[in-house]
Amino acid sequence: MSLENNAAAAPAAPSDFIRDIVAAHVGEHKYPRIHTRFPPEPNGYLHIGHAKSICLNFGIAREFGGICNLRMDDTNPTKEDIEYVESIQADVNWLIGGWAEDRLGLKPHGKTPETKTGEGKNDFFLPPVFGTSENERKHSDVKLEPFYASDYFDQIYEYAVELIKRGKAFVCDMTPDQTDEYRRNGKASPFRDRSVAENLDWFTRMKNGEFADGTRVLRAKIQVDAANVWLRDPLLYRIKHADHHQTGGKWCIYPMYDFAHCLSDYVEGITHSICTLEFEVHRPLYDWILESLDLPRPLPHQYEFARLSLNYTIMSKRKLMQLVQENLVTGWDDPRMPTISGIRRRGVTPEALRNFAYNIGITKYNGLTDVSVLEYAIRDDLNKRSLRRLAVLRPIKVVITNYPAGQVEELNATNNPEQPETGWRKIPFSRELFIERDDFAEVPPPKFFRLKPGGEVRLKYAYIIKCEEVIKDAAGNIAELRCTADLDSKTGGATSARKVKGTIHWVSAAHCVDVEVRLYDRLFTEAEPEKDGRDFKSVLNPHSLEVVTAKCEPSLKDASAETRYQFERLAYFALDLDSRPGRLVFNRTITLKDAWAKEAKK
């Protein structure tokens, strides 16, 4: 096969402005190796917006033979928690598993940067361990863990001291309000011209815990009236007498994001530091800090792209936390949540999420992506992989009056028409069945080609039946349908080729199993829940979860958590972790496209 053919056969390689930059750097051998990082703050669960970033950063590492470090950006102990550290690791492993897990940069447990001394000052470097799968890591003697910005608190502190010595940082005693006001007005702090010795002394005393929270900060000395406010002598360190989930009580001063982030990137040898657009105005500060320290190794650079916005959902961690804390959902992993753990629990696969990330692309334009793009990626993936099964969500009883009582036939049903190699299974047929309530209409609307009085319909994999009689209870509700079957119409039978317009699904009443089915729908009724400042809680969808007891074909008793199912003509489903033996719970991942629903509306 020629190279051209190969290229044509392979899925198109992702291309975007960041990858173009990286490709150019690779072309000119600018770095020995491409090194990205994914640096979440462990103050909440990861959501689909983070998934976009993970796919970008690990995708680049994968495509250019590089590495992507997982790093906890944990510089604010009062907002962070070990629960989030753990969920982040699980979500990242799940999303990159089997795809880029060999590009995941981790470090040996407890390891901190190596120090190299030269020209009278220290250089710090913490190389990654990579190239192992999650499974290999689990069975290895060396316990690996993510990187933590908190691992560099000693080094970051030393860099702060160095900045002071260079006359580029000072301790400021103003109150937060004063600082605010001075910065807004471009006025210099009265403490700006303290001597190096003085600053060193104050900063040491800050570290030693002599002062209360908020009474002093370390600030960079850049330009008090800079047009870019992030250059107006920004804060580098603040006092917080708080225990840290990683460093415990060791510190009472913590570096600010801007100071810690660029230096963490440097210490890890990151080449391309990719973040979202709101950090664009911070880039001059990112560069200023690294350049002011006159560091010996190549410096990392920051690149920004637009964060993901999806309609019919919200993405802010703070607001997602509100949903959790106010019990508007069952938890961070509620299948209605846009969190990675919620999406996973819903039954979406990592491949589907990655395809979605690939399809939406990377730009600097802040758009609003239609959820239908996500839904398409999910359906496309599930259509190819899911096992077909018959299940009735809202049953109505059918009796085949010309079918012998007590007789049972085992009929062949295909597992997945998209993948014939998945074979067939048997499903039992008998005189009494359940069909879907929506598949019968006493007064059929136009173009309704399902079951109606006197009408015929194909029972999937079984016979063509005709509705002879509608039996109602005292209240006038339909209790039972009495039908006759064309007993020659079974697959392979004499009249099996007869054309009937509709085919419906069914289960045998005597053989079916009851399962709990959770029917999820979008969490919000409005495309833009927060449009014009409206409270997102006022547009929560009251029908985002409906629970029914469904009747399933017996093979579903052996359902596994890894397998995805399509209940034919309805939707895709996955086993929920609430399932117990004999008490299965299925989550509806996503419905099938429903052309009839659209037609019926007309």
Next chain:
RNA sequence: UGCCCGAUGGUGUAACGGUAGCACAGCAGACUCUGAAUCUGUUUGUCGUGGUUCAAAUCCACGUCGGGCAACCA
């Protein structure tokens, strides 16, 4: 208000001075023992005004609109 960034069909994106393409959505049809999938066709677009050029979505200027930042959060 200052600074930064952006603008291509309904939505998301491609075109890197040379035929505006793709995906989703929509619409119409074919096929169908899933009203799914698949297949075919199709509606809709370069924010505006100037300029440079043989040629502008692309380069330049001005304007318009949108977003971000102005936390001892990240």
